[in-house]
Amino acid sequence: MASILLAGFGGQGILFAGKQLVSAGMNAGKEVSWLPSYGPEMRGGTCNCSVNIEDDPVGSPLVTEPDILVAFNKPSYEKFYKSVKKGGRVFIDSSLIDSKCERTDITAEYIPATSLADISGFAKLANVVMLGYIIKKTGLFTKDYFVSCLKASAPKSKPELAELNLKAFEIGYSYDD
Amino acid sequence: MSKMLMKGNEAIAEAAIRAGCKLFFGYPITPQTELSEYMAKQMPKRGGLCLQAESEIAAINMVLGATASGARAITSSSSPGISLKSEGISYIAGSDLPCVIVNVQRGGPGLGGIQPAQSDYNQATKAPGHGDLHLIVLAPASVQEMASLTGLAFDLADQYRMPAMILADGALGQMMEPVDFEERTPRELPEKTWACCGHGNKREHNIINSLYIQPNVLEDIVKERFKRYEEVEKNEVMYEEYMCDDADIVIVAYGITARIAKSAVKEARAMGVKAGLFRCITLYPFPAKELEKLSHKVKRFVSVEMNMGQMVNDVKVATDCRVPVTHCGRTGGVIPTVKEITEEIMRLSAKKEG
Structure with missing residues (x-):
């Protein structure tokens, strides 16, 4: 199905977003892998996460040529956009990245995920806003199915988190560019 | 579950x-x-x-x-x-x-x-x-x-x-x-x-020890x-073969590199090169007999490892250097890509033997 690279700063929820995609893939019976960067860059520096959702067993867990790049900051965007496979997509948080993608052989999708989250009172949930937008644009999973996975991922002791995530997801899903 | x-x-x-x-x-x-x-x-x-x-x-x-x-x-x-x-x-x-x-x-x-x-x-x-x-x-x-x-x-x-x-x-x-x-x-x-x-005075006490002063005693124990x-x-030897039956070039690998190599084998096959993968699951005991058997029908082995070439020597010994055995890999914390391994397979397959 897809190899996905999510990249940004530590603290933006990159790893969480990746885990949601992998988790949905696993529950749908796909072969999946999730590999975080775990170096010193985790602490406030750049952070990224390789996600594979495939029909066949996953070979390398490290995504070097993604079908989909999700960029949450400018350094990550600049570092990785050239590696996206021809015909692939790049998702750009346009509230943090002012660049326009110059490549014509990939599709660039822009959403101000961070400011959308902030103005809606869901600061820190830009990652989930982005997930909503990714699911809508790529159709990797149906909305209902992904929402049910997202809901189930919240700890049972904190049902309010699930509610917040669903609201943030909806903002991204219904974002009209 | x-x-x-x-x-x-x-x-x-x-x-x-x-x-x-x-x-x-x-x-x-x-x-x-x-x-x-x-x-x-x-x-x-x-x-x-x-x-x-x-x-x-x-x-x-x-x-x-x-x-x-x-x-x-x-x-x-x-x-x-x-x-x-x-x-x-x-x-x-x-x-x-x-x-x-x-x-x-x-x-x-x-x-x-x-x-x-x-x-x-x-x-x-x-x-x-x-x-x-x-x-x-x-x-x-x-x-x-x-x-x-x-x-x-x-x-x-x-x-x-x-x-x-x-x-x-x-x-x-x-x-x-x-x-x-x-x-x-x-x-x-x-x-x-x-x-x-605890023997509860019901049996002789057991002794756990690794010191044997008498050379002949130690020799017997060893x-x-x-x-x-x-x-x-x-x-207890464990291994897995993938497309080795008709392979000319067999990659020997274990752990994370074996799965990356498997993708490379698929890519090489798609380009018409008969590649295969031999994955060691036990490193000791090393699947030496199985590699020896394979060495009679393949043209070469490539040991893919994330180091400067360590298991490659065991492959050489196991196969008695009957066919060329070379190393391919990265070290220092770098994971080799599918592309790198595929390129090595293609380079070797283009090479004339002898």
């Missing part, structure tokens, strides 16, 4: 607990720490003990003490920490004690780096400590195998009274994949009549131990 999404490090910890291991002794180190973290959370809840020792050396000696009493015990670390444990590993082997040691390898030598590597192959298979000794060395290639081989490692260790090592790497430790802790069928194991667990190693070599 349904599949769970877990890190490789956590999968080892969970599998150990399910295998009846109640004792974990360790000292934190990246990229292995999630294993100790999981043990710290779970062991007290499940009737076990997780102890963070003051050092790696202390941890391995605690394992020695625990296993001498007949209990299942485990310790885990990453490359530099394993070097520290080597004294204790040798004592455990010299005392004929079972235990499981996990090495989630990182780049070396010295403190090296914290990214994945396979540069402790020689250490694990040749000299895990001083003296004539072997460890059983298992090399998982997925989070699922991190779990299933851990259960097996405990059984093998108990059956042959020797330490078993899970030789993983930072990528396998850190990555998440679905894992199914299906009901494992444990082996039937001999009773631990040698354990020092020879006796090597007879057990022969049994291990005869009975």
Whole structure:
């Protein structure tokens, strides 16, 4: 199905977003892998996460040529956009990245995920806003199915988190560019 | 039971607990720490003990003490920490004690780096400590195998009274994949009549020791131990062949590199090159006989490793250098890409032999 690279700063929820995609893939019976960067860059520096959702067993867990790049900051965007496979997509948080993608052989999708989250009172949930937008644009999973996975991922002791995530997801899903 | 999404490090910890291991002794180190973290959370809840020792050396000696009493015990670390444990590993082997040691390898030598590597192959298979000794060395290639081989490692260790090592790497430790802790069928194991667990004045006391001052006595004991190693070599070899039947070029690999190599084999096949993959699951015992057999029908072997070339020598010895055996890999914490391995296969296939 897809190899996905999510990249940004530590603290933006990159790893969480990746885990949601992998988790949905696993529950749908796909072969999946999730590999975080775990170096010193985790602490406030750049952070990224390789996600594979495939029909066949996953070979390398490290995504070097993604079908989909999700960029949450400018350094990550600049570092990785050239590696996206021809015909692939790049998702750009346009509230943090002012660049326009110059490549014509990939599709660039822009959403101000961070400011959308902030103005809606869901600061820190830009990652989930982005997930909503990714699911809508790529159709990797149906909305209902992904929402049910997202809901189930919240700890049972904190049902309010699930509610917040669903609201943030909806903002991204219904974002009209 | 349904599949769970877990890190490789956590999968080892969970599998150990399910295998009846109640004792974990360790000292934190990246990229292995999630294993100790999981043990710290779970062991007290499940009737076990997780102890963070003051050092790696202390941890391995605690394992020695625990296993001498007949209990299942485990310790885990990453490359530099394993070097520290080597004294204790040798004592455990010299005392004929079972235990499981996990090495989630990182780049070396010295403190090296914290990214994945396979540069402790020689250490694990040749000299895990001083003296004539072997460890059983298992090399998982997925989070699922991190779990299933851990259960097996405990059984093998108990059956042959020797330490078993899970030789993983930072990528396998850190990555998440679905894992199914299906009901494992444990082996039937001999009773631990040698354990020092209190004799209640009902039997002779047992002594666990690795010191034998008389050379002839020590020689006999070492020879006796090597007879057990022969049994291990005869009975416990594990490997997996992929498209080797008609292959001209066979990649030999283990762990994380084996799965990357598998993708490269598929790409090479798509370009018309008859490539295959031989994946070692046990590194000791090494699948030497199986590689020897293969060496009569293939044109060359390529050992793909995340080091400067270590297992390549075992492949040469196993196949008696009947066909060319070369190394391909990255080191220092760099994971080779599918593209790099494919290019090496294509380069070698274009090369005229002789």
